[in-house]
Every structure is written in C-alpha cells, then in structure tokens.
Amino acid sequence: MDEMGAFVVMGRGLGLQAILYRLVELHCDTNHLIFLLNTSKEEEQLLLHELAVRGVPRLPTVINNERDAQERAELYLIGGVLLVTARILIVDLLSERVPIEYATGILVSNAHRVTEVSNVAFILRIVRQRNKRAFIKALSDEAPALTNGFGRIEKLMRSLYVRNLQLWPRFHMAVNEELHQAPPQVDELSVALSGHDQTLQRALLEAVDSTLRELRDVSKAVDTSQLTVENALFRSFDTIVRMQLEPVGTPAWARRISITAPKLIHP
Template structure:
C-alpha cells in the first residue's frame, strides 16, 4: 500500500493529512500531542495505510486501552476497505520462530512491551529490519518506564528507524516539571508537534460543522443557596485573617478570586518563598481556604447524602476549628463564623433528610 493509493481516502482528513506530512518530513520521528477529541486513532490508522512492506516491519506498542486498538482497526477498515488487513498482534503465546517470521514480514504488528524488550535483549528480534516504532501513551512515559528502556535499546541497534510517540491527553503532559521535555529526552526525540483545537487547520475543519450545544442548568434550591452563602462568608472571614499577616498581596485576596482553582496557585506562589517562616495559623488558613473551595465545588456536583458524608468526614478529621480559638473572648465576628459553620451542616442535613408525616388513616394499620 503506497502513499499515492491512499490519497483519495484521506481527502476528508484535512488537518490530519497536514499533520501526516509534517511527521513524514522528519525521518527520526517525533512527539505528537493532540487535543482531546481530535481522533488519535484515525491519525494512527492513516499513517499505517502509508506503510509499505518494502520499508520493513512497523511495530506498535500495544496500548493499555483495548478501545483504542479496536478504533484503529475500525478506521483502517473504513479508510481503505479494499486493502484492509488487521495488524497482527505479537504476544507471549506465539512461539519464537513464529515471532521471527512476523518480524521479517514487513507488515504492521502490535506487540506488547514485555515481549519486545525480551526479544531485543536476547537478539531474537533483528532490529535492522524494523522501519519504525510507534508508542501511543506518551503521557505515561518516564525515565524509568519500559517504553523508555525499549527506545534506548532500539536506538542503539538501529539508528535509521523512526520513533513516533503520540498522546491525546495534553493535560497529563503538563504535570510536574518540564514533562514534555523530559519525555522527549528519554525517548531520544527532537521534534515536538502540538495540535490544539485553535490550530489553524483544526479550527477551520471544526468550524465547517459546528456542534449544536444545549445548555441545561438546574437551579439551586434555597437550602443549597444557604450553604453557598455560608461558605462564602466563612471564606471572607479566613481571607480577612490572612490579610492581617502582612505577608501576602491583599489585592489578590478577594472572595471572587477564591472561587477559582487558580486562587490556590496565587496564594502558594506568594507564600512558597516564606512558607518556612509562617505560623501555624496562617498555614492552616491556606488549607482551610482550599477545603472551603472544594465545598463550593462539591455542592453542585455531589448528591445530598454524599455531600453530608463529606462534611462529616471534615468534622471528624479537622474538628472544624474556629477563628476564635486563639481569642480569649468571643466577639461578634467569631460568633458569625461559628454560625455560618453550623449553618452549612444544618442546611446539608435538611437537604439530605426530609421529615415525612404519616397519614392518620394509615396509622391504625
């Protein structure tokens, strides 16, 4: 199957077709990070259709998800039904001589990482006849992973073959320090291909057939609004206490900012350099603000019983301290804090449990 014979079948994949050309320009391969929903399986399938037996055997490390493998096979059949051939899967069940014949066949094969590394180390796999290696889980690759070890051994035996690594979980590629750079380094890859939804070719194709979005919002009950109001007031009290430390930028310490996830990062960025000098109360306030923001988030995500159970867990683990712990006298501000804390529990109890009065005519029975 040559590249020319598949051109007609890929006309509808404009942004994927352009990405294919970019990948084919680099004979050493690269790291491709797609935005979620851009059909990684379709991209892999179209690349497999461009493979020719004369190039050598193409190995794909079997993905942990069976769904991805089935999608690749489905798109292979859809894109080119006339020349469709299911990639052979090499597992431990196959004898050595059968595996060797598959390695020499020049076809596309799925292979488990364990079998591949064993055959590489025992010289049962002639690496010189392998045209390339495809890895589908770049987000889970690390310096100590099996995939990194495989690539290191494979590169030492065959420097002319390409290694292409893919991931459709961009959020997992930003965890930790320089995740993408470390992944490229351990896989000996030089090029990085980023394809977000706002990329020109992607956005143009998405705009051709925009989806119909139906926004359905369920209004909060009066008790949920009561919990929300109480949490916001408690957050305001915590922020007021933090302002008294004179160690943070008071302009960023607002209740409005406290409703967003970025607020934790803002506070940590300001306090990290002086974290070791902060008192116990200030550190606890930072933790409390994070917990209160979770309570706001879970209020609209959890059902009433689960939310109450989470509150009970907090009550047991943290004993729900109050600002007045270090005050000799309880002032009006501390009383308001206590009232709001109790209000959260009371409203949660009212939502979770309803009083049902039995009909008198059934009491006799």
C-alpha cells in the same frame, strides 16, 4: 510530521486517532517493520476495526502473551505493523529475537504516559542504541498532563528520543481556519438540580470557599490570586494549587509558606 520523528501534541477532539490510523495504514505492508506501543486493548480493537472498514489488505498483527517465543520471532521477521505490549517487546529485545536493526520505526500512542523509568522509555533507548535510522513518532492529545512538574516536556522528549515538538492547539491558525470551514451544530440540554442537589452544591461551594480563604490567609508570601472558587471548578485547579503552595525547589522556597498550607492541600 518530521520523517525522523516528532512528538505531536494536539487539542482534544481534533482527530488525533485519525492521524494514528493513517500512519499505521501507510506502513501496513511487509516492506516495513513498525512497532505500535502504549495502546490499550480497546484502542487496538478500534484501530483494527477502522482499518478493516477502510479495506486495508494487511491489518496490523497483535502480539501478546498468547503467542510463544518462536511464533513472535517469526512475526518479527515477516514485518508490517505490530501491536505489541511493552513488557513482551522488552523480553524479546533482550533475548535478541527482534531484528531491531531492520526496524522502520516506532509509533508511541498516549505519549503523555511515558516516564523516564517506564518500559516504553527503556525500549526506545535500546532502539536508539541499535538503530539510528528508525523514526520515533509520539502522539498525545492530553496537553494538561504535560504541564505537571518542572520541565515535564523536556524530560518527556528525552525519554522519547525525539527533538521535534509539534503543538496543534485549537487556536492554531491552520486548525482554527479548518474548524471554521465546518462549524459544528451544538444542541445544549440542561437539567435542573433537585432541591437536595442544590443544598449539596451550596454546601460544597461553601466548604471550598472556606478552605481557599484559609489558604490565602496563610500563604501571603506567594501569589494566591488564582485560588478562587471559580477556578476550582476546572480540572487543572489541583495542579495550580500544588504548583503555588507545595514546597518544591530550595529550602528557602519551602520557608515562604506556612506549614498549615500543605495540611490544607493534603487533609
């Protein structure tokens, strides 16, 4: 990972959390001031537990609304890795309680959730204005979430203030070689559907097929080859439908589809 920062996107199940744990472990001493943003309480608990199991002598400090302003200011001066909510950090940054000019860097977990108007993006903007040397490292394993909308990656990287994008899908040569060295043992179990479940399944598939046929009939001006029942079984299908049929862009584009299509997408 680039020393000044990067946005790392990995395939799900490839060990992104292990990378985050290692990054935190490397900066847990008081010689650094690191902020870890965008984590849930459950993720914080898992992180603290994993580092405790590894025997890390100084665990990250959790900063939440249970600590008053004076205590938070003292913790910022001590340093180490701080798990702080974005809302509290914004207040402390604007109140100048945080010695942000001495910060070593920012770690952003679940980076796919960051938007241009989010608290995390606002924090990163302030950090970059006051500290040009601090690194920003953002992590995500939700690649499908980065395909929604036009220019999603570019907008997200601007919000994260990073220029280096690192993609590590499962088909990456280095990842593929590593996975083949220790192939998993898979035990597949299947449970037969009951009679009522099979009836319900057939009814749902017939309804989907009927809706897709109607969509194809009223949207002949655009590519509808992907609108099939088989593709409808995947989570990304909703995104595919919206990208193909929603009237985004110029008014000319909007006139290429029937007014019936949006009603089928949003019944």
